[in-house]
Amino acid sequence: MSVTTRIEWTDATWNPVTGCTEVSEGCNHCYAKTFAERWRGSVGHYFASGFDVRLRRDKLALPLHWQRPRRIFVNSMSDLFHKDVPDSYIASVFAMMAACPQHTFQLLTKRPGRMRALLGDDGFAARAMDESLVIKPIAMGAKPHGDIWPLPHVWVGVSVENQRWADIRIPTLLGTCAAVRWVSAEPLLGPVDLSTWLGDGFGPDGAPLGWRSALDWVVAGGESGHGARPMHPDWVRSLRDQCARTRVPFLFKQWGAWAPESVCASTTGAATARYLDFDGSTRPAARGARGDAVKEIR
Numbered sequence: 001m002s003v004t005t006r007i008e009w010t011d012a013t014w015n016p017v018t019g020c021t022e023v024s025e026g027c028n029h030c031y032a033k034t035f036a037e038r039w040r041g042s043v044g045h046y047f048a049s050g051f052d053v054r055l056r057r058d059k060l061a062l063p064l065h066w067q068r069p070r071r072i073f074v075n076s077m078s079d080l081f082h083k084d085v086p087d088s089y090i091a092s093v094f095a096m097m098a099a100c101p102q103h104t105f106q107l108l109t110k111r112p113g114r115m116r117a118l119l120g121d122d123g124f125a126a127r128a129m130d131e132s133l134v135i136k137p138i139a140m141g142a143k144p145h146g147d148i149w150p151l152p153h154v155w156v157g158v159s160v161e162n163q164r165w166a167d168i169r170i171p172t173l174l175g176t177c178a179a180v181r182w183v184s185a186e187p188l189l190g191p192v193d194l195s196t197w198l199g200d201g202f203g204p205d206g207a208p209l210g211w212r213s214a215l216d217w218v219v220a221g222g223e224s225g226h227g228a229r230p231m232h233p234d235w236v237r238s239l240r241d242q243c244a245r246t247r248v249p250f251l252f253k254q255w256g257a258w259a260p261e262s263v264c265a266s267t268t269g270a271a272t273a274r275y276l277d278f279d280g281s282t283r284p285a286a287r288g289a290r291g292d293a294v295k296e297i298r
Contacts, residue, residue, distance in 0.1 A: 008253055009219055010106055011070035016060050016093050017078040017085055019053035023110050026161030026187055029225055032077045053084040060092060063100040064136070071104045081111040081118070091124055095131035097154055105154045108184055110165075112158050112172035119156070119177045125149045150179045155217070157182035162190035170197055170215075180216045186253060187223030188231045191238060194218065199246040213248045222256025230258035230276055 005013045018036065022028070033051045040050030063072060074080060074097075080090060097105045109115050118124045129149065156178040158169040166183075173181050174197065185192055199213040220239050222231035236252060243250035255263065261275055274282045 005073065005076070007073060007076070009071075009251055010073040012066070013073045013076040014059065014062055014105075015075055015077045016056050016062075016096075017053065017075055017080060017082070017089075018047070018056055019049070019051045020078050020082055021053075024161065024165055025189060026110070026159060026165070029187070029223060029227055029229075031225055034225065036077065053078065053082055055085065055089055060096060061135075063096060063103055063105075066100075066103065069102045069104070071106060074105050074107045079109050079111055080107060081109045081114040083111075083114070087118060087124065088127075090118060091128045092131060094124075094128035094151070094154075095135055098128060098132035098151055099136035101151075101153055103153065105151075106182075107154065107156045108159050109157075110159050110169070112169050112176065115156065116172050116176040119150065120175075125177075150177045152179045154178070155180040155182055157184055157217075159184045159186070160192060161185070161187055163192050166192050166194065170194075174214050181214065182217035182219070183215055184219045185239060186219060186221035187229065187256065188220050188235055188239075189223070189229055191232075191235045194239065194242050198242055198248055213246050215248055217249045217251070218243050219251045219253055221253030222258060224254065224256040228257035231256060233260050 005011070007013070018032075020027075020030070020033070022030070027033075036047040036051040039045045039047040042048050066072075074093070078085075080093060097103075107115075129147065156173070156176060158173045160166040160169055160183055166185075170183060173183075183194070194215065197214045218239060220236050222236075223229050240250050240252065242248075258276065274284065276282050
């Protein structure tokens with residue numbers, strides 16, 4: 001919905017759907033729900049229905065108006081594969097993406113089962129491809145679109161907050177018909193071992209020692225906002241190192257509301273921060289302290 005965004009790994013957001021429902025503990029402090037529910041009942045407001053699922057047909061054609069290539073996060077305010085979004089509407093979203101090959105579209109879901117079923121269905125693919133040619137007919141001499149599936153400029157990914165959900169969602173992602181597959185470990189609420197799905201690393205000469213990684217990209221970050229849960233530095237360091245060993249691109253998005261005391265001890269406002277000890281107790285953070293425990297930035 002926005003031409004610009006503060007999300008580090010994308011250039012713009014596009015929300016042909018808004019609203020969602022919680023499916024796991026990673027949803028507990030959803031920033032999108034918090035924002036949308038502020039306006040529930042406000043007559044005439046875009047989010048007057050709060051975070052109820054709504055199809056935003058007026059936003060469907062937005063990528064057509066962006067001529068400059070950009071990375072577009074699809075549904076930052078929803079989950080495209082929510083049960084209340086009709087198959088036909090999801091096909092229309094994919095048709096729009098197919099009609100805009102100049103962009104890179106980035107999808108995330110916590111519902112990979114439905115995503116795998118739809119993207120692996122020949123009828124769904126044909127519907128999306130045919131509709132894309134209606135949206136944007138191919139001009140004489142122009143580069144064709146609507147005949148390549150999976151769409152090479154669409155990245156599909158899953159959100160995982162801990163090992164339990166990684167073990168459930170990632171195998172389903174890997175069974176999905178897609179050109180690029182990625183994982184967002186945000187909010188990271190526990191350690192996650194991705195070694196089952198990453199390659200075996202590279203030798204001194206740069207030659208691969210094993211099979212190619214099944215994942216193309218990993219993003220990780222801590223939780224922010226009211227009631228944010230801390231992310232231990234070792235959890236994100238482990239993901240970074242796993243990706244480094246197998247040469248899978250890794251992006252550390254943010255510490256969130258909590259960060260290592262060593263990172264923030266000398267920054268403005270650190271004197272008002274709280275230090276979280278390993279036993280769960282808190283104390284004022286000490287300016288200039290060093291260590292691997294984490295603190296909340298207020």
